[in-house]
Each structure stands twice: as structure tokens, then as C-alpha cells.
Amino acid sequence: MSESKFETVSGLMDNYKQDVEKLDSVLNEQESAQRWENYHLIGDVLRDDTPESIRLDLSTQIAQAIAEEPTVLAPRRNKFIQATKAKVVQLAKPFGQVAIAASAAGLMILGVQTTNVAENEQSVPHQQVIQTYPIAGVADPVSLNYQSPNRAAQKQAYIEQQRRFQALLADHNQQVKLSAVTKEASNNGETQAQEQVEDTPK
Amino acid sequence: MKLISSLLLLLSTSFSAIAMENEQAESWLKRLSQSLNTLNFNTSFVVVKNNQAEPYHWFHGVDETNTELEILSLLNGPRRDVLRKGQVVSYIEPELPPYSVNANHISGPIPAIYRQDITALIENYEFISVGRSRVLGKSAQLIRIVSRDGHRFGHWLWLDMESGLPLKMALITRKGQLLEQIQFTHLEITEKPAESLNQLANAELPQVLTLPDTEKQPFAWQVNWLPEGFERIQSNRHRVTQTKQPVEFMLFNDGLVDISVYVNPSADKQRPMEYVMNGATVVLNQVNNGIEVSVVGKIPSVTAKAIADSIAPNAAGGQ
Numbered sequence: 001m002s003e004s005k006f007e008t009v010s011g012l013m014d015n016y017k018q019d020v021e022k023l024d025s026v027l028n029e030q031e032s033a034q035r036w037e038n039y040h041l042i043g044d045v046l047r048d049d050t051p052e053s054i055r056l057d058l059s060t061q062i063a064q065a066i067a068e069e070p071t072v073l074a075p076r077r078n079k080f081i082q083a084t085k086a087k088v089v090q091l092a093k094p095f096g097q098v099a100i101a102a103s104a105a106g107l108m109i110l111g112v113q114t115t116n117v118a119e120n121e122q123s124v125p126h127q128q129v130i131q132t133y134p135i136a137g138v139a140d141p142v143s144l145n146y147q148s149p150n151r152a153a154q155k156q157a158y159i160e161q162q163r164r165f166q167a168l169l170a171d172h173n174q175q176v177k178l179s180a181v182t183k184e185a186s187n188n189g190e191t192q193a194q195e196q197v198e199d200t201p202k
Numbered sequence: 203m204k205l206i207s208s209l210l211l212l213l214s215t216s217f218s219a220i221a222m223e224n225e226q227a228e229s230w231l232k233r234l235s236q237s238l239n240t241l242n243f244n245t246s247f248v249v250v251k252n253n254q255a256e257p258y259h260w261f262h263g264v265d266e267t268n269t270e271l272e273i274l275s276l277l278n279g280p281r282r283d284v285l286r287k288g289q290v291v292s293y294i295e296p297e298l299p300p301y302s303v304n305a306n307h308i309s310g311p312i313p314a315i316y317r318q319d320i321t322a323l324i325e326n327y328e329f330i331s332v333g334r335s336r337v338l339g340k341s342a343q344l345i346r347i348v349s350r351d352g353h354r355f356g357h358w359l360w361l362d363m364e365s366g367l368p369l370k371m372a373l374i375t376r377k378g379q380l381l382e383q384i385q386f387t388h389l390e391i392t393e394k395p396a397e398s399l400n401q402l403a404n405a406e407l408p409q410v411l412t413l414p415d416t417e418k419q420p421f422a423w424q425v426n427w428l429p430e431g432f433e434r435i436q437s438n439r440h441r442v443t444q445t446k447q448p449v450e451f452m453l454f455n456d457g458l459v460d461i462s463v464y465v466n467p468s469a470d471k472q473r474p475m476e477y478v479m480n481g482a483t484v485v486l487n488q489v490n491n492g493i494e495v496s497v498v499g500k501i502p503s504v505t506a507k508a509i510a511d512s513i514a515p516n517a518a519g520g521q
Contacts, residue, residue, distance in 0.1 A: 164496075165478050165485045167444035172462040172483075172498035173309075174443065177293065179436045179453050179460070180305040180314065181413060 009035045227329035227345045231320040233366035238317045242395045246388040249311045251481025263395025271399040274310050284308045292407045300408040315458050323457045326431035337369040338386050353429035353505040365391055373482040382481035423465040427512035431456040461499035468494035477503050
């Protein structure tokens, strides 16, 4: 069947008259249309009659590539994510500044962890924080509309939590330092304590 | 009969071997304490936890008047120095104006007990002499300080066989996971104290602070469970410096490890347990029925959780 179809195409090339029916079938079928194109190309090459650049079916390839191109969608999505991130950063900024003012040291202790969070969120649950969010909060099926406020809230909670941990760690270190003092005071400073006791009734 | 006697012999020899190893470990640790207190040394070390490294420089010396002089500096980030002249320890930190306190040791990355009587730990920890290896280009003796119960981490020490000084330290979980380590990167033992220590001897240290007497107010909360051997060495009410949150505070110590417990009312009704590990230091926080409990210390998170869960209203109504 297909053999005869190509014979028709071949015949048409050589200016043999064909049935109208066959002619229609050749025109309507993609395969034979391609054959037709190829035969002409072969003829052109044989006659040394090719156009300057052989386009083959570049036009269709390009059209297809554009249609399938994934990068067309990606910039839009990125913009969206960046916008939400920027909002979170804006929210986070005041806290960050407070933290810097309060203690550069505290930041030094946990700073690396927080910067890592921004870079690689995935690693956080495994390495630093375990059971950070209630399990239900993560498993909740959230619709697209609610996703970004939820994420922002979670980030906010995360920042709060990091601040809390940082403050506790710094305070613990401070108290340990001071405990060395009180131990010392209780060892050789009994007289001091007594003096204070005597002082109070007066 | 022969078989039994030979078995007995084997058993007794192995027991005595273990006992000997423990004794050996203890004498190594005693030597460590002696070396840390009497030698003039100049050393650098790096504290490695999670994905960060903190480098320190440490000078120690004893001058002609038998006064111990010490300088411990953090080399990265804002200046953080600790100076010690005998019983006066000065802290130079970015958060506070420089201050001095009366204490007989520096609180730093190296536990103070290593410079004191190590036998104070014997109730809660076992000392095991493990083997030899090469650390910092020197032959080192590895000593493990292993908790007698499962509620604490293990402390490993690599000691210089020549001087008895530490070359490396590590905190290890019971499963053998490394949490935090201190690697010495340079060690120099000299006959006389370093020049910077002589300068310190002549320098004037900041005013010694007298701490306000801890209030004898009744405490509303008490800890009902702690691993064996932890004793309360401090309790007070204060505000957490960074958050200004008023807390009821208790500090416990087993000779080697400090645990802080914070209790305060919270705006949240309920918050599930959250924690982070900063090296080997766990910071755990939870809110139960509007009461926030936090536990901080170099202990496993499971232990911290058990302590946090044991918080209850003080039955005695204060002390």
C-alpha cells in the first residue's frame, strides 16, 4: 500500500499524470508529503540547484523546540519564589539586627547554622533540628493559595526558635562561668556570707 | 578440675588486667591535672562542632611567686579573651565591659575537672586506658572516660606520653558517634613562662565583681529526675540576657558536665519538644500547659527530655 503511495509521489515528480484520488491522498498524508519534499531535495542536489543553506525541516524543529522549551515557564516560577523569599527576609531583618546588637557571640555560635538554612533547607531536619515543626503542620494538604503564608509563618517560627536556642545557649555559658565563682565564694568566702547575714538584721 | 582451675586463673588474670588498665588510666589523668597546673606551655587548639571550627590560643605558666598565669584567646571573630592571675579570672568579651571574678579556674572549652582532682568522677564515670596512637606528631595515650550509666556522653582524651598534656579530646555518643572534638595544633613546653604571661603578671586586671547574693526566695518548680551524681550547684531567678525573659534557673553538675534548667510561664499553651545540638551541647525547649521548660548541657537529647519531663511544682513550697 505504502509502496504504491510512494510510487505515486515518484510519478508526480516525473510529471506522470495521476488520479485525483491518489493526488489527494498524497497531499493529505504527512509521510508522503515528507517524501515529496525529500525527492525534490534529492533532485535539487543532483541538479546542483540547492539553496545556499539546506534547511531540511529546521522550521518544524524550532517550532517543536519552542513548544517543549521548559525554560519559558521557569523564570516566572523563580520570580514568585524570590518574591516570597524577599518578604521573609524583610520580616527576618529586624530580628537579625536585634540579635546582632544583643550578641555578636551568640550569632557566631548559631550563625553558621542559620545561614546554612537559607542555602540548604533540606539538610536542616537531619543535622540540626529534629521535630522542629509539629508533624501535622507538614503533612497538612495545603492548597496553592495558602502555601506561601504558611511557609512564611513556618520560617517565622523557625527564626523565633533559633533566637530562643541562641539565647539559652549564651545564658547557659554565662551561668557556667559564674558558677565557678560561686563555688569559690562558698569555699573561702564563708565569712563574707556571714557578714551579709549579719548585715541584714541591722 | 584442671580445666576449671585454668579457667579461674584466666578469669582472675583478665580481671586484674582490667583493674590495672583502670588504675593506669587514673594515673594518666592525675598526671594530666598535674601537668596542666604546673607546666609552662604555649599551645593552640581548634574546637570542632557541627560544621564550624573555633581556634584558640592558650598560654599557661607559673611565675616565681608560684602564681598561675593564663591567657586563653579565641582567634576568630570578635575578641574574646580570658586572663587569669592566680585566683582572679578576667573575661574580655564583646557583650560586656571587661570584668574579673574570683575563681580558681577558667571556664572554657576544656572541662575544669581535668585540672582538679579527677577521682571526684569515679562514682559516675569509669576510666579506661585504651591504647596508643600518633597525635600532633607525638605518641599519645588514649584514655576514655565512660559514663557508668547510659545518660551521658563519653569523653576521650589523647594525652602526650612525654608531658601528660592533652593533644586531642572528643565527645562521643554511646554508639560511637563523634559529636565534638578539640584538636591541638601546636604545643610548646618551655622552662620559663612565655613573655605575654610576664606582661600579664604586671598588668592590672579589671575590677573584681562581687556577685549579688542569690535570693533565697522559694522556688516554684523542682526537677524530679536527673542522672545519678548530678548535684545542684546554683539556682536563681534572672532574666535571660538576650530575650529578657525572666526565668527560674537551676544549674546541675556531675563533676564533668553542666546542665542548666530554665522554667518560666509562656504565652503559648502548648509547644512540642524542640531541640538543637550545638556540637555535643543540646538545647531543648518545650511548653506544657503554659509552662516553658528548657534544658541545656552536654548530654544526650533523651536525657534532656527526661529531665524536662520531670519538672513538677515544688512540693516543699520552696527551700
